[in-house]
Amino acid sequence: MEILIKVSQFLLSLSILVVLHELGHFVFAKLFKARVEKFYMFFNPGFSLFKYKKGDTEYGIGWIPLGGYVKISGMIDESMDKEQMALPPEPYEFRSKPAYQRLLIMVGGVLVNFILAFAIYIAVLFAWGDEYLPAENVKYGYVCDSLAQSIGLQNGDKILELDHQKQVRYTDILTNILLNNPKSMQVDRDGSLIDIVIPSTFVPDLLAKSSKGFSMSPVITPRIPLNPFIVAGFSDESVAKIAGLKKGDELLSIDGKKIQYFDEYLAYLQSNKGKVVTLEVKRDDTTHEFNATLGDDALLGISMKPYNHFEFAAIEYSFLEAIPAGINKGVDKLQSYLKQFKLIFSSETKGYKSIGGFGTIASIFPGFWDWHAFWNLTAFLSIILAIMNILPIPALDGGHVMFLLYEIITRRKPGEKFMEYAQIGGMVLLFGLLIFANANDIMKAFN
Incomplete structure (x- = not known):
């Protein structure tokens, strides 16, 4: 059920983004009286799930959810309609329009994606506000995994600053380490302030560890105290339930040890895998002891x-306050995503190994339906879609924009044969990247 909910949210988000992106092309094409032959959500090789025709345009839904398209008359696109291009140009065709109009038609989809992202962020802040955990309120410190401990962090450390810059949000810490390359962190350890050097190998190691899953590896998480530990429920084969514990019991100690934090509790159980442990619990103001035999999962x-x-x-x-705040949030997300390109193409970080396909994208949605998370993720995906589409790669909007800018500057149109070959080359490159990204997902699933 969790997977179904994730996939449902992903498909709904993708559908919204694809339709509105293509609508951007459609509106500018209609504005400049260019004929739109097809408007499709998803691709439809061979057949369509649904279609109907109104005027000159066929509207439909394809069966391959890899995007969508608007087919404009007289334009070399993924349809590779050579027969039409061999005929003399008609006034309603894309190729007959002035360069500036063709440019606006091509950037229309990207423009809509950016506007949509900002609009969603504005609406989300107005409807839900902004709730976050301040870094200074992680009062019990952090649980540090092996990678965090390898650079000198310890469980219970409180990370206050990076390069002596105060961290406002707990979630900003790893993001800033990843994108802004700080050299040190300032840590409160048992009341003493210490400096920890962040080695140059940390970011590549973090990306390598994250690439094995479908999201950023949580190398630091807020430490959670155990007190009080009230039993709320049991798993199907709970050894504690077999031993005699009941809902509402308060776990006081294990083998006589008062365990203060949840990470210490898990570590103690792990160290006693397969052994009998004594659980001291409080029930109705009376203390009881129960012996439980830990299994292989400890x-x-x-x-x-x-x-x-x-x-x-x-x-x-308020609504008026949400407008600049939403725009600022959109700009921050845009800048953050652009910085990630450095990691992808860096020989040191080898960020290309963490590139993911549809599985990675679907996995970022929660396993339960949460409209707040859904719209935040849809806004971010809209920014990603805009940036990816504006890349100067033939077959993408950015490729067409690149050739149009060349035409505007040089006053010379690229030859139609050249455009055909460029389109084919771009499509081969894009399919190669698509295969690579989804192959990474498959490798992650089996590792």
Whole structure:
């Protein structure tokens, strides 16, 4: 069910983005009286799931959810309609329009994607506000995995600054390390302020570790205290339930040890895999002891009643306040994504190994339906779609823009034969990248 919900959100988000992107091309084409022959969501080689014709345009839904397209008369695109291009140009054709009109038609989709992203961020901030965990409110410090510990961090450390710049949000820490290349972090360890050097190998190692999954590896997470540990439920084969624990019991100690944090609790159980542990619990103001035999997973099979141990910051926006805040958020996301290109093409970080396909994109959606998360992710994907489409690669909008700018500057049109070969080359490159990205997903799934 979780996978189905993720895929459903991904397909809905993709459908919205594709339709509105193509609508951008469509509106400018109609504005300049260029004939639009087809307007399709998803690709339809061989057949369409749905289609109908109104005027000169056939509207439809294809069966391959890899994007969508608007077919404009007199334009060399993925349809490779050579027969039409061999005929004399008609006034309603794309090739007959002035260069500036053709340029606006081609950037229309990207323009809509950027406007859509900003509009969504404005609406989200107005409807939900902005809630986040301030870095200074991670009062119990962080749980650090092996990679974080390899650079000198310890469980319980509180990361305050990067290169002596205060970190406002907990989620900004890894993002800033990844994108802004700080050289050191300032850490509060048991009340003492220490400097930890961030080695140049940390970002490549972080990307390598993240590439094995479908998201950024959580090398640091807020430390969660155990007290109180109230049993909220049991797994199907819970060894604690077999031992005699009940819902509502409060776990006080294991083998007489008072365990303060959840990471210490898991580590202690792991160190006693296959052994018998004594659980001290409080039930109705009475203390009881139960012996539980840990299995190969070294888990008790119990869930803890949730408590809000952290103080979140919340900002509410009026509609007028949400407009500049939403635009600023969109610009920040745009700048952040552009910085990631350095990582992809860097020989040191080898970020290309973490490139993902449809599986990676679908996996970023939550396993439950959350409109707040859905619209935030849709806005970010809209920015990604805009940037990817404006890349100067033939077969993408950016490739057409590149040739149109050449025409405007030199006052010479590229030859139609050259445009055909460029379109074919661009399509081969794009399919190669598509295969590479989705092959990475398959490798991740089996690793």
